[in-house]
Amino acid sequence: MGSFNFNQALLVMIIVLAFPTLEALTTISVIDYGAKGDRVTDDTKAFDNAWKAACSWTQEVALIVPKGKTYLVKQLRFKGPCKAKITMEIGGTVLASNKMSDYEDDWSHWILVDSVVNLVVQGGGIIHGNGDVWWQNSCKRDKSKPCRKAPTALTLYKCTNLKLRNLKFQNAQQIHVSFSECSGVEVSNIAVVAPESSPNTDGIHVTATRNIQISGCRIATGDDCISIVDGSENVRASDITCGPGHGISIGSLGEGNSENYVSDVIVNGAEMHGTTNGVRIKTWQGGSGSARNIQFNNIEMNNVKNPIIIDQNYCDQDESCPELASAVQVKNVVYNNISGTSSSKVGVMFNCSKSYPCQGIQLQNVQLNGKNGGYSGATCVNVKPSYLGKVSPRCR
Numbered sequence: 001m002g003s004f005n006f007n008q009a010l011l012v013m014i015i016v017l018a019f020p021t022l023e024a025l026t027t028i029s030v031i032d033y034g035a036k037g038d039r040v041t042d043d044t045k046a047f048d049n050a051w052k053a054a055c056s057w058t059q060e061v062a063l064i065v066p067k068g069k070t071y072l073v074k075q076l077r078f079k080g081p082c083k084a085k086i087t088m089e090i091g092g093t094v095l096a097s098n099k100m101s102d103y104e105d106d107w108s109h110w111i112l113v114d115s116v117v118n119l120v121v122q123g124g125g126i127i128h129g130n131g132d133v134w135w136q137n138s139c140k141r142d143k144s145k146p147c148r149k150a151p152t153a154l155t156l157y158k159c160t161n162l163k164l165r166n167l168k169f170q171n172a173q174q175i176h177v178s179f180s181e182c183s184g185v186e187v188s189n190i191a192v193v194a195p196e197s198s199p200n201t202d203g204i205h206v207t208a209t210r211n212i213q214i215s216g217c218r219i220a221t222g223d224d225c226i227s228i229v230d231g232s233e234n235v236r237a238s239d240i241t242c243g244p245g246h247g248i249s250i251g252s253l254g255e256g257n258s259e260n261y262v263s264d265v266i267v268n269g270a271e272m273h274g275t276t277n278g279v280r281i282k283t284w285q286g287g288s289g290s291a292r293n294i295q296f297n298n299i300e301m302n303n304v305k306n307p308i309i310i311d312q313n314y315c316d317q318d319e320s321c322p323e324l325a326s327a328v329q330v331k332n333v334v335y336n337n338i339s340g341t342s343s344s345k346v347g348v349m350f351n352c353s354k355s356y357p358c359q360g361i362q363l364q365n366v367q368l369n370g371k372n373g374g375y376s377g378a379t380c381v382n383v384k385p386s387y388l389g390k391v392s393p394r395c396r
Contacts, residue, residue: 025060025061025062026057026059026060026061026062027061027062027063027064028050028053028054028057028061028062028063028064029050029063029064029065029066030043030046030047030050030063030064030065030066030071031046031064031066032050033045033046033047033049033050033053034046034049035047035050035065035069035071036069036071037066037068037069037070037071037092038069038070039070039072039095040072041072042072042073042074042097043071043072043073044073044074044075044076047065047071047073047076048076048077050063051063051076051078054082054086055078055079055080055082055083055086055116056082056083057082057083057084058083058084059084060084060085060086060087061084061085061086061087062086062087062088062089063086063087063088063089064089064091065088065089065090065091065092065094065123065125066091066092067091067092067123067124067125068091068092069092069093070092070093070095071092071093071094071095072095072097073094073095073096073097073111074096074097074102074103075102075103075105075106075109075110075111075112075151076110076111076112077112077114078111078112078113078114078116079114079115080113080114080115080116080117080159081115081116081117082116082117084118085118085119085120086116086118086119086120087119087120087121087122088119088120088121088122088123089122089123090121090122090123090124090125090126090127090167091123091124091125092125092126093125093126093128094111094125094126094127094128095128095130096110096128096129096130096131096151096153096173097130098130098132098133100133100134100137103151106151107148107149107150107151108149108151108152108155109151109152109155110129110151110152110153110154110173111127111153111154111155112155112157113154113155113156113157113159114157114158114159115157115158115159116159116162117159117160117161118160118161119159119161119162119163120162120163120165121162121163121164121165121167122163122164122165122166122167123166123167124166124167125167125168126167126168126169126170127153127154127167127168127169127170127172127176127177128170128171129151129153129169129170129171129172129173129176130171130173131150131171131172131173131174131194131198131201132171134150134151134173134174135197135198135199138150138199138200140199140200141197141199143318149174150173150174150200151172151173151174152172152173152174152175152176152177152178152205153169153172153173153174153175153176153177154169154176154177154178155177155178155180156177156178156179156180156182156185157180157181157182158180158181158182159179159182159185160182160183160184161184162179162182162184162185162186163185163186163187163188164177164185164186164187164188164190165186165187165188165189165190166188166189166190167189167190167191168190168191168192168193169190169191169192169193169203170192170193170194171193171194171195171198171201172194172201174199174200174201174202175200175201175202175205176192176194176201176202176203176204176205176221177190177192177203177204177205178202178204178205178206178207179204179205179206179207179209179212180207180208180209181207181208181209181231182209182210182212183209183210183211184211185209185211185212185213186212186213187204187212187213187214187215187217188213188214188215188216188217189215189216189217190204190214190216190217190218190219191217191218191219192204192217192218192219192220192221192225193220193221194220194221194222195222196220196221196222196244196245197222198221198222198223199222199223200222200223201221201222201223202221202223202224202225202226202227203217203219203221203223203224203225203226203242203245204217204219204225204226204227205224205226205227205229206226206227206228206229206232206235207229207230207231207232208230208231208232209231209232209235210232210233210234211233211234212232212234212235212236213236213237213238214226214235214236214237214238214240215236215237215238215239215240216238216239217239217240217241218241219240219241219242219245220242220243220244220245221244221245222244222245223245223246224245224246224247224248224249225240225242225243225245225246225247225248225275226240226242226248226249227249227250227251228249228250228251228262228265229250229251229252229253229260229262230253230258230260230261230262230289231260231261231262232262232265233261233262233263233264234263234264235262235264235265235266236265236266236268237265237266237267237268237270238267238268238269238270239269239270240267240269240270240271241270241271241273242270242271242272242273242275243271243272243273243274243275243302244273244274244275245275245276246275246276246277246280247272247275247276247277247278247279247280247304247306248267248270248278248279248280248296249277249280249281249282250262250265250280250281250282250291250294251280251281251282251283251291251314251328252282252283252284252314252316253282253283253284253287253289253291253328254283254284254285254286254287254288254289254327254328255284255287256284256286256287257286257287257288257324257326258287258288258289259287259288259289260283260287260288260289260291260328261289261290261291262290262291262292262294263290263291263292263293263294264293264294265293265294265295266294266295266297267279267295267296267297267299268295268297268298269297269298269299270298270299270300271299271300271302272299272300272301272302272304272307272340273302273303274302274303274304274343275304275305276304276305276306277304277305277306277307277309278299278301278304278306278307278308278309278338279296279299279307279308279309279335279338280306280309280310280311281294281309281310281311281330281333282309282310282311282314283311283312283314283327283328283330284314284315284321284328285312285313285315285321285322285323285324285326285327285353286322286324286326286327287326287327287328288326288327288328289328289329290328290329290330290331291328291329291330291331291333292329292330292331292332292333293332294332294333294334295333295334295336296308296333296334296335296336296338297334297336297337298336298337298338299337299338299339299340300338300339300340301338301339301340301341301342301368302340302341303341303342303343303371304340304341304342304343305342305343305344306342306344306346306349307338307340307342307347307348307368308335308338308347308348308349308363308366308368309348309349309350309351310330310333310349310350310351310352310358310361310383311349311351312327312328312330312351312352312353312356312358312382313351313353325355326355326356327353327355327356328356329356329359330352330356330358330359330361331358331359331360332359332360333358333360333361333362334362334364335362335363335364335366336362336364336365336366337364337365337366338365338366338367338368339366339367339368340368340369341368341369341370341371341376342368342369342370342371342376343371344370344376345370345375345376345377346376346377346378346379347368347369347370347376347377347378347393348363348366348368348377348378348379348380348393348394348395349378349379349380350378350379350380350381350382350383350385350395351379351381352381352382352383353382354382357382357383357384358382358383361383361384361385361386362385362386362387362388363385363386363387363388363391363394364387364388364389364391365388365389365390365391366390366391366392367390367391367392368392368393375393376393377393378393378394378395378396380395380396383395
C-alpha cells in the first residue's frame with residue numbers, strides 16, 4: 001500500500017470541511033402525541049404537547065403535521081422562547097373549531113405563536129379558519145348584529161428570524177395571517193383564499209414589524225390583500241397577485257386621534273385583478289405621525305375601481321366623521337411604472353388634508369385607462385405632485 005502523502009491528506013480535509021457530518025434531524029409528530037386527524041376529534045391537546053416537546057428540545061427539531069389528514073383544533077398557543085431552531089412542517093389541513101364559545105378566552109386569536117426565534121413554518125398544507133359562522137355574525141354583513149372581534153387565523157407575535165412559506169390560508173375568521181412586533185421576516189409562496197364578501201379578512205397584515213420581505217404570494221379575499229399599519233418599517237413586497245380584495249394598503253393610520261408611523265415601504269411587482277383599490281394610503285382625520293418613504297413600482301391594474309389612492313379623510317363608520325385639523329403626514333411617495341385599467345372614471349385620487357397636505361408625491365410612467373380604453377381622470381385635493389415620463393391621468 002502506498003504512503004498517505006500530504007496532497008491526499010489535504011484532499012480529505014477539504015472534503016470534510018465542505019461536507020460536514022450532519023446529525024439526523026429529530027422529528028416530533030403530532031400523531032405521536034395523540035392527534036387523530038379525522039376532522040372530528042379535538043386534536044388541540046396533541047398539538048399543545050407536541051409543541052412543548054419541540055420547544056424544549058436542545059437541538060434543531062422538526063415538528064410534523066402529517067399530510068393527508070384534517071386536524072380539528074381549538075385555540076392554540078405556541079409559546080417561546082425555545083431552546084433550538086424549530087421547523088414546523090404542516091402537510092395536512094389544520095381546521096378551526098366553528099364553535100364561537102371555544103374562543104371566549106380570547107376573541108382575537110386562533111393560532112398564536114409568541115416570542116419564538118429562528119422558526120420556519122412551511123409544508124404545503126392548509127390553515128383553514130372555518131370562518132363562515134363568524135362572517136354570518138359580523139356587523140359588516142348584518143347591521144342588526146353587534147360589532148365584535150373575530151380571531152386572526154395565525155398571529156406571529158414578537159418573533160425574530162422567521163420564515164413562513166409554501167402554505168395556503170383559507171376562510172379565516174377575520175385576518176388570515178398577522179405579523180406583530182416581529183423582525184427579520186421572510187414570507188414566500190403563500191396563498192390566501194376567501195370569498196369577496198367575507199368581512200375584514202385581510203390576507204397578510206403587518207403591524208409594528210421591521211425588516212419583512214413578502215414575495216410570490218397569491219391573495220384573493222374580502223379585504224386588503226396586504227395591510228401595513230403602525231410601527232412597521234423596511235417592508236418589501238414583490239411578485240404579489242391580488243384579487244378579489246381591497247388591494248395593497250398602508251393604514252389605516254391615526255384612528256382615534258392616535259400617533260402612527262409607517263416608513264420605508266417598497267412594493268415592486270404586483271398584479272391587481274378586479275379589486276376595489278390598487279395601492280392605497282388611508283389615514284383618519286385627527287391623527288398624527290407620518291407615512292413616508294414609500295414606493296409602488298411595476299404594478300399592473302386590471303379593472304380596478306381606485307388604482308391609485310391617498311385618502312387622508314378616511315372614515316370607516318356609519319356616521320360621518322368630524323372635520324379635524326390634525327392629520328397623519330403623507331410624504332415622499334413614488335408611483336413608478338403603473339399601468340392598466342380603472343373600472344371607474346377615476347384612475348388617480350389624492351384626497352389630502354388641508355392642514356397637512358401630501359408632500360413629495362411623484363408619478364413616473366403611469367398609464368391608466370378607463371373601461372374599453374376610455375379616459376380615466378384624476379381627482380386631486382391639497383397636493384402638488386411631480387411627474388416624470390409619460391403620465392396619464394394627471395391632476396388638473
